[in-house]
Amino acid sequence: MSNVIKFAVLIVGALMIALIVRVVIVSGSHPSKRVVDTQKVLVSAADLPQGLLLRDEDLGWKAVPTADVPQGAIVSGAPDALELKGALLRHAAASGTVLVAEDVILPSAPGFLAATLKPEMRAVSVAVDDVSGNAGLIQPGDYVDLLLTQQMDRRTDLPDLAVASETVVEHVRVLAVGSEIKRPKNSDTPEVSGNRARTVTLEVTPRMGEVVSVAARLGSLSLALRSFATASRDPAVSMPASAAQPAPVWAGDISRAVRDLPRSRGVQVAAAAPIPVAPRTVTIYRGSEKSDATSGVVPAGDSTPPLPSLPAPR
Known part of the structure; x- marks a missing residue:
């Protein structure tokens, strides 16, 4: 009986040893993963x-x-x-x-604006409001066209030429908006400052700077935002100049009412023309003598009764 017990104990011990060895082997083949501490950095x-x-x-x-x-x-x-x-x-x-x-x-660093300019380029500022400046959605780094709109009614009597708009500068880079060179922190909700005028600083050639200066005196300036999908954002790449300047857009090119205005006014003037007048005959008596004279003009069809005849002297 003792031999049977001893044999059973040996079998149990062998099973336990085999189980321990298996656990050690499995643990060694699947090492535990270490948790690595990370941080999100700007790239x-x-x-x-x-x-x-x-x-x-x-x-x-x-x-x-x-x-x-x-x-x-x-x-x-x-x-x-x-x-x-x-x-x-x-x-x-x-x-x-x-x-x-x-x-x-950084935008707050001294000389930032001068460092931003490409060689042989200039920085020029123009006054815009929330409408002409795209409601504050234009920010530094954007590319824009500059539109000039003029009231021409003081220079011409033709209604279809009363207003004109034209592109005076194309594809210029925005360097600063207002007195702030940097962007707002929350770009999803740009600050809109009512209808106050502010400035937008553009990167232009010396010739473009002269054009912008004259255009600011002629009329109101507006910014037209350009897409980045059709142009390189590399500041070192010069954009080719347009082969020909587009023709100005006049008021008569846009509004049919303006084009029809001269004809409508002619009809109104004809309808409001004065009525032809006819001379009025006045009878004059000098003693027993009677004569007719024209004392003025009255409109044709005047219903004023004639003067009564004086009795003949006795």
């Missing part, structure tokens, strides 16, 4: 050229291990994080590059 969302004014679409967030976060990186949620929207990129950055403070020139 370039695409290949960005040097000298670019950064926009929302140029920036993105990327999770990076905390140990690999470079010095000066913009960390999401940090209370002292820099705002890079509207800043000038010092050098080209490939997609996914972590951006640090040394990679940009």
Whole structure:
């Protein structure tokens, strides 16, 4: 009986040892995953050229291990994080590059506007309101056309030429809006400041600057936003000038009522013409003599009764 017990104990012990070995082998083949602490840092969302004014679409967030976060990186949620929207990129950055403070020139930095200008370019400011400035939706880094609208009624008597509009400058970069060079922090809800006039600073050639200065004296200026889908955002790439300036748009080109106005006015003038007048004969008596004379003119068809005849003297 003792041999049977001993044999059973040996079998149980062998099973336990086999179970322990199996657990150790399984644990070794599936090591536990370590939890890596990461932080979201600001990176370039695409290949960005040097000298670019950064926009929302140029920036993105990327999770990076905390140990690999470079010095000066913009960390999401940090209370002292820099705002890079509207800043000038010092050098080209490939997609996914972590951006640090040394990679940009902030709008508040001295000489920011001069550093933003390309060689041989100038900065000129024009006054706009919320309507002509696209309700504050145009921001630094956008490209616009400049439209001039003039009231021509003091220069011509033709109604169809009373108002004219034309494009005086094409595809110029916006450097600043108002006194603020940087973008608003919340771009989804831009600040709209009633109907107050403000300034928009544009990057132009010296010749364009002269055109803008004269146009500001001739009439009101409006900004027309251009799409980025059809033009390069690289500041170093010069946009080709238009082969021919488009013809101005006149009031008569737009409004049929204005085109018909001269004919309508002619009909009204003809209807309001004065009624032809006929001379009125007055009988004059001098003693026994009688003569007729014209004392003035009265409208034809006047119902005024004639003067009574005086009795003949006795």
